[in-house]
Amino acid sequence: MKTVESSNGTYVGGGSSWGVVEGGGSVLGAVEVLVAVVIFVTIRAMREKKRQGMPVWPVIGMLPSMVAGLRGNAYEWVTRTLVRQGGTFVFKGPTFTNLNCVVTADPRNLEHLLKTRFGNFPKGPYFRSALRDLLGDGIFNADDDAWRRQRKTASIEFHSARFRDLTARSLVELVHARLLPVLDQTASTPFDLQNVLLRLTFDNVCMIAFGVDPGCLRPGLPAVPFARAFEDATEAAALRFVMPTAVWKAMRLLGVGTEGKLRRSIKGVDEFADEVIRTRKKELAIESSDGDAMNIRSDLLTIFMRLRDEEGKPYSDKFLRDICVNFILAGRDTSSVALAWFFWLLNQNPEAERNILSEIRRIVSERGEGDSDNPVVFKPEEVKKMEYLQAALTEALRLYPSVPVDHKEVTEEDVFPDGTVLKRGTKIIYAMYSMGRMESIWGKDCREFKPERWLREGRFVSESAYKFTAFNGGPRLCLGKDFAYYQMKFVAAAVILRYRVAVVPDHPVVPKLALTMYMKYGLKVTLCKRDQSEVGSERQGSGSESY
């Protein structure tokens, strides 16, 4: 039966079965209009998908794609989109939210952002406000003068001979008196290596930055309430970036959901930082009353306690707390997770493991007669010689950068070298994880673990900081980079020399969505002791043939 549209929009037909023609016709008409609108909107959204990498729906923008992406591996979802879009895409969030942003993995844009036009791309108010509860005004979350002052002070400390000496000594203590005995005790029982490494780097950063030793890495692996609180806090804080600001702010006000968790976990973090500051103040008071005038200690926290702010006043306890929390994030959660990914990758690449073992055994065998210690404790000049190990760690960081994405905000209108127009206030995400997986940067084998790509004639050769962005670049290049390499090499060499680390079969390994790239379920491993009689038996040069 044919139907025709009447002038008032209802449908009329020719047969008796249309007894309900008036009311039913109007429903049918509305349905047809709705179907037409849906088809129109879908076609338009799909056309946008071709252009922008994702369908753009009226009102909700690209939200459905984002929700679907976040349900799986969010980093892979961003990577797929970036690859499809040639290295940069514009994310359109729902109307009336501030989720719009430009996402890029293009080295030309990174150089523009981090170096050439550094002054035009601060962290900005949006990101600073999302992380303020956790990071306060600490170095990671500061711009302009507040950042410059902290950077200058920390930079002097990090580049001093005293700091280098302290880091080397602290690592000998941590690895030989704590890590290796703990590993020795576990024998072949499965344990979470990421957890052990996080304990090590936590103790280490507290020793070198605050001059305190929390003693988390010790036999029995005691519960560390701070660690739980800190991990929960970084996870809950990261979720703010995928929520409209109004939503997380309302949840924060009510103390519900992830915001309730964030509030509770920040309390746990603050308790630890407050205790460190209180204790240090007491110690300094005693030392100065003894006439030592604060000269005994010169760790980073003490240096900040001695400084005065722009008004000539000592820094507040709140600001000292921010310094502690930021340095814990910088020093605890980066090299530990990098090492966890590194050991996981080695487990799948036995050839690379053999090359590392060969290199470190050769280094031991090169020692002079009176120079051999037992057990072997690597010296700083030996750690420096570990070129293949450095290449393997860098390759792990290329594929699993400890900071998987980072952010900036546009101060004044600008244009990226790839032609993307950046309006004032635009939020920019640069995706380090995705950069390691771009064929356009690393070639067809970009997803393979190949330490050799970093070696020329057996020597480690670095890449541009705008291609290999794991340590950031430009004026905000990671301050702890040299220390982190030394620490990771020292730990990895000590472990690999003694053990084969085997990942428990079927243990799920996936990244967690947080500020740093934890393995969501940790890294369950068992250890197999190596025959120590082989140590030192490697003849000079024998290890270099394979790389």
Ligand code: HEM
């Ligand atoms: C594998 C280890 C490490 C990686 C991959 C890494 C990576 C990074 C990245 C990507 C940034 C830029 C963050 C941002 O601006 O949002 C950064 C900054 C920083 N890192 Fe590292 N880091 C590592 C280890 C360390 C360690 C061990 C320390 C200190 C103990 C440290 C201290 C810092 C500091 C102080 C900054 C702030 C620099 C600034 O904003 O001027 N890092 N790091």
